[in-house]
Amino acid sequence: MTQSPGTLGPDPTNVLLRHVNVPGQHDIDTYVANGGYAAVHRALKEMNPDEVVAAVDGSQLRGRGGAGFPTGRKWKFINRNAPVKYLVVNADESEPGTFKDRTLLEGDPNLLVEGIILTSYALGVRNAFVYLRGEYYDCHRLLGGAIRQAYERGLLGERILGTDFSLDLVVHPGAGAYIAGEETALLESLEGRRAMPRLKPPYFPAVMGLYNKPTVLNNVETLCCVPWILNHGAEWWMQQGPPQLYSVSGHVQNPGVVEAPLGTTLRDLIDRAGGLRPGRTFKACYPGGSSSRPLVAEHIDVAMNHESLAKLGSMMGSGAVIIMDDTTDMVKVIARVAEFYMEESCGKCTPCREGTRWVVQVLERILHGHGRPSDLDLLTHLSKNMTGTCFCPLGESVPPSLNAGLAHFRNEFEAYIARSNAAVPMPVRIKESVPVAGS
Ligand SMILES: Cc1cc2nc3c(=O)[nH]c(=O)nc-3n(C[C@H](O)[C@H](O)[C@H](O)COP(=O)(O)O)c2cc1C
Numbered sequence: 045m046t047q048s049p050g051t052l053g054p055d056p057t058n059v060l061l062r063h064v065n066v067p068g069q070h071d072i073d074t075y076v077a078n079g080g081y082a083a084v085h086r087a088l089k090e091m092n093p094d095e096v097v098a099a100v101d102g103s104q105l106r107g108r109g110g111a112g113f114p115t116g117r118k119w120k121f122i123n124r125n126a127p128v129k130y131l132v133v134n135a136d137e138s139e140p141g142t143f144k145d146r147t148l149l150e151g152d153p154n155l156l157v158e159g160i161i162l163t164s165y166a167l168g169v170r171n172a173f174v175y176l177r178g179e180y181y182d183c184h185r186l187l188g189g190a191i192r193q194a195y196e197r198g199l200l201g202e203r204i205l206g207t208d209f210s211l212d213l214v215v216h217p218g219a220g221a222y223i224a225g226e227e228t229a230l231l232e233s234l235e236g237r238r239a240m241p242r243l244k245p246p247y248f249p250a251v252m253g254l255y256n257k258p259t260v261l262n263n264v265e266t267l268c269c270v271p272w273i274l275n276h277g278a279e280w281w282m283q284q285g286p287p288q289l290y291s292v293s294g295h296v297q298n299p300g301v302v303e304a305p306l307g308t309t310l311r312d313l314i315d316r317a318g319g320l321r322p323g324r325t326f327k328a329c330y331p332g333g334s335s336s337r338p339l340v341a342e343h344i345d346v347a348m349n350h351e352s353l354a355k356l357g358s359m360m361g362s363g364a365v366i367i368m369d370d371t372t373d374m375v376k377v378i379a380r381v382a383e384f385y386m387e388e389s390c391g392k393c394t395p396c397r398e399g400t401r402w403v404v405q406v407l408e409r410i411l412h413g414h415g416r417p418s419d420l421d422l423l424t425h426l427s428k429n430m431t432g433t434c435f436c437p438l439g440e441s442v443p444p445s446l447n448a449g450l451a452h453f454r455n456e457f458e459a460y461i462a463r464s465n466a467a468v469p470m471p472v473r474i475k476e477s478v479p480v481a482g483s
């Protein structure tokens with residue numbers, strides 16, 4: 045169901061969002077009264093670390109940060125005999141359209157702290173970090189309060205609950221760069237350098253991560269699933285769907301975070317978010333954030349899971365579903381998306397740094413009445429040259445939009461070009477920009 049701010053109290057139709065609207069849920073006493081920290085008590089007293097790993101592995105939980113990698117398998121990569129290893133939580137959440145981690149952090153911050161404690165116990169981690177999006181001030185305050193209370197209750201710090209297990213947890217706010225969400229760039233930033241991706245190999249985080257030590261990186265939502273899996277078991281978890289958060293935005297009547305079984309249809313998600321605006325029809329949607337290939341009307345009944353979306357050449361990403369109705373100008377949307385990635389490119393490699401800029405310049409001249417018939421071939425050429433040539437996935441974020449736009453909405457590009465008029469003054473910003481290929 046949609047997480048609606050108007051309803052106060054536990055919502056039994058949800059799992060991950062069950063308590064986000066409970067007044068005072070950020071306080072440890074309310075959290076405990078609602079069943080919180082039961083999994084930590086049980087795991088530390090009745091389970092060994094291998095059993096915790098096995099439970100998560102058996103649940104087939106897949107990472108919720110974008111790549112959908114199986115969490116249990118990722119945990120098993122770590123050399124648990126290594127004397128020093130780290131857990132880093134990716135709370136950078138900056139992909140346009142994604143806001144589900146924020147909902148969890150603001151509504152139920154103790155759930156993340158509990159997930160971190162359980163994961164650290166499973167992996168033998170002594171120090172964990174949360175890399176938090178810099179603009180998430182409220183999340184910082186609420187998560188900081190939850191961590192402080194966990195220390196006061198002996199759930200963090202030395203010899204947790206009287207066992208041999210100790211854990212310190214630090215929150216590190218970022219400084220507003222989207223690329224810092226890419227796991228190796230995040231580690232650079234956490235170590236105090238500019239967020240630029242590292243070369244893999246050798247810098248696979250499981251082997252050479254934070255301070256060159258074995259490191260597990262997981263998304264906020266991924267770790268919020270862990271207490272539920274340990275409390276109820278892997279089978280129960282799968283019977284629930286498994287529960288998946290989708291950030292649904294754009295042209296729906298009730299945008300917000302929707303919890304639904306993984307693989308629910310796109311049509312169902314739109315319905316759960318209140319449906320389209322009255323009198324409007326569905327035109328397109330980004331199913332997994334603005335770097336996924338947009339879907340169109342013929343895909344309305346697709347199952348929103350990793351496999352079905354991959355078959356369509358798109359992806360699940362972080363579950364950010366951006367709905368666009370028939371009022372949408374696709375050329376403007378694609379130009380805006382390309383501009384975002386141009387701004388956020390770290391500048392390390394040419395196809396991304398120059399390619400995104402060229403795409404923006406060509407789209408802007410089309411939008412401003414100076415497009416040429418050859419521009420569509422030029423965009424195709426740019427898209428091809430940016431695919432498979434970039435150092436990290438950010439550089440390949442624009443081609444999916446361009447390719448789908450040119451395949452499904454070519455007439456909209458052509459209509460702009462047909463209306464081109466050399467007499468219309470070109471905005472100075474475009475005129476003075478670096479000349480683009482074909483100009
Ligand atoms: C450009 C870029 C930005 C990313 N931003 C985030 C982010 O904000 N949060 C996140 O959890 N993962 C993000 N990821 C994915 C991470 O690199 C990584 O796969 C994820 O944090 C692993 O956690 P998971 O296995 O729990 O999904 C990003 C990836 C790329 C390429």
Ligand code: SF4
Binds near residue numbers: 241388436438440
């Ligand atoms: S693809 Fe873009 S963001 Fe990634 S390393 Fe290259 S320039 Fe930086």
